[in-house]
Amino acid sequence: MQQLAVSASGLVKRFGDRRAVDGVGIAVPKGLIYGVLGPNGAGKTTTLRMLLGIIEPDEGERTLLGSRFPRDRSDQVGYLPEERGLYPNMKCREAIAFMGALRGLPWATGRKRAGELLESAGLGHAADDKIRKLSKGMAQLVQLLGSVVHEPELLVLDEPFSGLDPVNQERLELLIRGQRDRGATILFSTHVMAHAERLCERISVIAGGKVRFEGTVDEARALLPLRARYTPHHDADAIGAMLPDDAVREGGSWRFTMPDGGIEALLVRLIDAGHGISGLSIERPGLHDAFVRIVGAEALADQPETIA
Known part of the structure; x- marks a missing residue:
């Protein structure tokens, strides 16, 4: 049986009556x-904070790196919270070393690794720049480097x-894969499906504080049928009557x-009817389509980034 880095069951957190x-x-x-x-407000951040021991659940149990007391494993965890925060007058190298020191890493080792991490992330030129001089995206990457x-x-x-x-998103994806290749377990939340589709080996979908799906990306896609795109040699309105009921015309294709x-x-x-085949492709549904199916379109009404 595969070992678990994180497990939980029956986690409940109430805020007032909600x-x-x-x-x-x-x-x-x-x-x-x-x-x-999950969409914004689904309960993702609250779930992560309970798993890490930042807040305590009202009900349920959790285990993190083999311990029922997550804070006992804090030195073995890197955490990038949704709310970003770095000391603006610190230099990048020192900011990363400082975050490592908070997890027990010797200062000299942290400074050496910070320089190497900045180089690998394409930020070596900024090692001695103060945080306040960085763009928002660069500062966010520096904080992530401090987490690893x-x-x-x-x-x-x-x-x-x-x-x-987009450039810093690609850098972040490379960094996440690099940490996985090093042997780390990566647990991240998002409501942007494109990143999850490229990166994740397993997913949970949370909506309304409940898990609606758990499995692989392919298993999520399999909840929806395959789609076909057909382009005839000789297009005609009569073709529509020969196709499945949900056929939609898109330019010269269906x-x-x-x-x-x-x-x-x-x-x-x-072919027998004389329409022929100019083009044919079989299309797998994307994770976004599966996500909408799982969560429900009404839950995404105010989630424009979900389609990114």
Whole structure:
């Protein structure tokens, strides 16, 4: 059986009369990149904070790196909270070394590793710049480097891509993969599906404080049927009557759900009718589509970034 870096069952957290987290269970295998996905306000941050021991659950149990007392493992954890914060007058190298020192890393070792991390992240030129001189995205990456300088067993990132431009998003993805390759377990929350689709080996989807799905990205996609895009040689309105009921015309092509028995019989009928085949592709549903199916479109009404 695969060992778990993090596990929890029946986690509940109330704020007044509201259950922000309502019976969440999670199992994060060691050495994987694991995503906790959900719209804003779903309970992701509260769940992560309970797993880390920052706040205590009202009900339920959790284990982090083998301990039922998460704070006992704090030196083995790197954490990037949703609320960013660095001392603005510190230099980048010192800021990273300082964060490592808080986890028990010797100062000289932290400064040496900080320089190496900044170089690998493409920020070596900024090692002696003060934090206040950095762009928001660069400062966010520096804080992330401070979260990994002590080489933690578990790295927990709360909405790490929020506010980053595409270049820094790519740098962050590379850094996350590098930490996984080093042997760390990565647990991060996001409501932006593109990052989760590229990075995650397993995911949980949380909405309304409850886990709605747990499994691999492919298992989430499999909740929706395959789609076909068909382009005839000779287009005509009559083609629509021959296609599945959900067929939609898009320019000179048609998109529709794959028939249960396969597409071969349909193609034969189209060819026999003289429409021919100019193009045909089978499209797998994306994680965004599966996410909408799991969570419900109404929960995403105010979530424009989810489609990123």
